[in-house]
Amino acid sequence: MLRLLPFLKPYRWWFMLVGILLMLIALLTTLPPWLIQYAIDEVFPTGDTTWLLWLGGGILLLSLMEGLFSFTQQVLSEWVSQRVIFQIRNQLFHHLNQLSFSFFDRTQVGDLISRVVSDTDTLKRFIAFGLLKVVTNGLVLLWIFVSLMMWSPWMGFLFLLMIPFMVHAMWTYSFRVRPAFRRIRQTTGRLTSFTRERLAGIEVIKLFGNETHEENQFQQENQEYLQYQVEAARLGAFWLPYSEVLLGFFAGLVLLAGGWLVTTGRITAGSLVGFMAYVNLLNRPIRQTGFLLSLFQQADTAAERIHHLLDQESAIQNHPGAQPFTRLTDSLSMQGVSFAYDAQPVLQHVTFKIKAGETLAIVGPSGAGKTTLVHLLLRFYAPSAGEILLDDRPIERYTVESLREKIGLVMQHPFLFDGTLRDNIALGTPDATLADIQQAARLASLDSFIKALPQGYDTPIGERGVRLSGGQAQRLALARVLLRQPEILVLDEPTASVDHLTDAHIMESVSSLMAGKTLLVIAHRLATLRSAHRILFLEDGRITGLGTHHELVTSHAGYRGFIEASGDIAGRGGV
Numbered sequence: 092m093l094r095l096l097p098f099l100k101p102y103r104w105w106f107m108l109v110g111i112l113l114m115l116i117a118l119l120t121t122l123p124p125w126l127i128q129y130a131i132d133e134v135f136p137t138g139d140t141t142w143l144l145w146l147g148g149g150i151l152l153l154s155l156m157e158g159l160f161s162f163t164q165q166v167l168s169e170w171v172s173q174r175v176i177f178q179i180r181n182q183l184f185h186h187l188n189q190l191s192f193s194f195f196d197r198t199q200v201g202d203l204i205s206r207v208v209s210d211t212d213t214l215k216r217f218i219a220f221g222l223l224k225v226v227t228n229g230l231v232l233l234w235i236f237v238s239l240m241m242w243s244p245w246m247g248f249l250f251l252l253m254i255p256f257m258v259h260a261m262w263t264y265s266f267r268v269r270p271a272f273r274r275i276r277q278t279t280g281r282l283t284s285f286t287r288e289r290l291a292g293i294e295v296i297k298l299f300g301n302e303t304h305e306e307n308q309f310q311q312e313n314q315e316y317l318q319y320q321v322e323a324a325r326l327g328a329f330w331l332p333y334s335e336v337l338l339g340f341f342a343g344l345v346l347l348a349g350g351w352l353v354t355t356g357r358i359t360a361g362s363l364v365g366f367m368a369y370v371n372l373l374n375r376p377i378r379q380t381g382f383l384l385s386l387f388q389q390a391d392t393a394a395e396r397i398h399h400l401l402d403q404e405s406a407i408q409n410h411p412g413a414q415p416f417t418r419l420t421d422s423l424s425m426q427g428v429s430f431a432y433d434a435q436p437v438l439q440h441v442t443f444k445i446k447a448g449e450t451l452a453i454v455g456p457s458g459a460g461k462t463t464l465v466h467l468l469l470r471f472y473a474p475s476a477g478e479i480l481l482d483d484r485p486i487e488r489y490t491v492e493s494l495r496e497k498i499g500l501v502m503q504h505p506f507l508f509d510g511t512l513r514d515n516i517a518l519g520t521p522d523a524t525l526a527d528i529q530q531a532a533r534l535a536s537l538d539s540f541i542k543a544l545p546q547g548y549d550t551p552i553g554e555r556g557v558r559l560s561g562g563q564a565q566r567l568a569l570a571r572v573l574l575r576q577p578e579i580l581v582l583d584e585p586t587a588s589v590d591h592l593t594d595a596h597i598m599e600s601v602s603s604l605m606a607g608k609t610l611l612v613i614a615h616r617l618a619t620l621r622s623a624h625r626i627l628f629l630e631d632g633r634i635t636g637l638g639t640h641h642e643l644v645t646s647h648a649g650y651r652g653f654i655e656a657s658g659d660i661a662g663r664g665g666v
């Protein structure tokens with residue numbers, strides 16, 4: 092929890108102001124028993140009723156002032172804590188954006204969402220309410236102790252007797268509730284993850300009639316959540332009866348010991364009544380302690396989860412002295428590149444070199460490692476061995492941002508965001524004009540479709556682009572990359588969802604736009620393979636063939652079989 096302090100620092104003056112208000116509130120809370128003591132010891136014996144008016148009015152005034160200060164303090168606390176949490180949420184989202192693919196491969200998105208949204212909210216509740224209540228209650232206890240000591244050290248001593256019981260109870264309680272709250276937060280993450288994923292895949296669930304199975308699984312997760320919540324509530328329920336018993340015991344003790352002190356003349360009757368008023372005043376802080384401890388434990392677990400996320404370091408970072416990548420002038424190569432997501436190797440000793448301006452087609456059976464290979468070029472992952480070189484410089488010597496700016500990748504499964512067609516095409520090129528966007532859409536054979544829409548480029552495409560067909564989504568993803576005018580273009584089966592005619596048109600546009608630029612294409616279509624300068628045939632993560640279409644067709648049985656099986660030969664005039 093202490094690691095939150097840097098987030099609080101910019102608001103230290105506001106917290107100071109809140110602290111002053113809390114001190115005043117605590118002081119005002121503890122003043123009325125003084126007036127009661129004064130009335131009994133000093134005013135009653137004289138029978139002067141005007142004084143009683145003053146004292147009664149004084150108590151009313153103190154309550155009014157306390158109310159005013161409490162209102163100001165609460166508004167201020169909420170304001171400042173919301174701002175602190177705003178910063179933490181921004182920092183978390185920024186940090187998530189920096190983390191590498193390998194982190195997301197092993198982390199559930201729902202759990203991350205619960206850290207960014209719900210854990211931060213728990214922290215806010217603690218800062219705005221819990222922390223300040225702890226301070227107020229602590230100050231009230233302190234003022235009471237000081238008041239009692241001023242009346243009589245005997246009463247101060249009696250008050251101190253209560254402390255060990257309180258500390259013991261607080262310790263036991265905290266020790267027990269903490270694991271329960273940790274389990275709740277973990278289950279919240281899992282439940283969020285489950286719900287998010289199942290809703291995203293609702294079509295598949297319905298298609299396979301899997302609703303009942305999914306509902307059962309949800310119930311299981313939900314059952315666990317319920318169980319942990321009930322467990323935490325059972326532990327929490329212990330506090331209230333305990334505090335009742337403690338207060339009753341304490342009131343009895345004060346009456347007994349205080350009565351003896353009064354009868355033996357050690358304290359006045361007024362101070363005993365004042366003391367009893369303080370015991371009554373203790374009611375709220377002691378009852379609240381259980382709730383505050385729960386809140387503290389929840390916030391501490393939330394803070395731990397937030398810091399755990401902030402402590403994650405990206406596996407891919409800019410190396411010291413990294414230069415921006417601007418142009419490919421000589422060559423692109425891989426030398427002995429190997430890679431594994433976990434234990435199983437995916438790429439093994441991949442070595443090839445192409446000249447700047449050439450087109451390399453990457454072909455191979457499903458799961459051979461084609462996508463992985465191009466992802467390494469963009470530093471989504473780091474090779475476990477070997478080097479990737481651009482103009483004979485290892486890619487680690489270029490900044491990650493410049494590589495991703497200059498190497499355009501059209502992914503196999505493009506992701507579209509909820510927004511308009513224009514927003515999605517201009518993603519990554521916010522300064523693009525409408526004319527630039529239209530030009531990119533034209534090159535991706537998307538312009539005529541968009542123009543026919545009533546809202547044109549301002550048409551919303553829905554969450555994940557649900558209102559577009561697979562082919563339209565793919566062309567949009569292509570337009571988005573073309574708009575950035577990349578130095579190297581990587582296409583991962585970019586036209587798999589479009590018809591032959593559109594494919595031919597798109598590839599023609601790409602070729603003319605990228606004339607003189609380097610192109611890497613994962614493709615199965617014959618026309619693309621024939622026009623490539625080189626073809627790399629990948630099998631089980633190894634290069635088993637590297638050459639032109641003609642060379643491979645004559646020398647590589649695997650490639651020939653691949654071309655024959657693709658069925659393209661008949662449609663495109665044979666090998």
Ligand SMILES: Nc1ncnc2c1ncn2[C@@H]1O[C@H](COP(=O)(O)OP(=O)(O)OP(=O)(O)O)[C@@H](O)[C@H]1O
Pocket residue numbers: 196432433437455456457458459460461462463464503
């Ligand atoms: N994020 C990941 N984590 C773990 N394993 C992965 C991951 N992505 C891919 N793999 C595995 O790596 C291997 C290569 O996958 P890759 O996507 O590179 O193949 P591909 O040749 O592009 O296949 P396809 O033609 O079907 O798209 C596969 O066995 C796949 O299961």
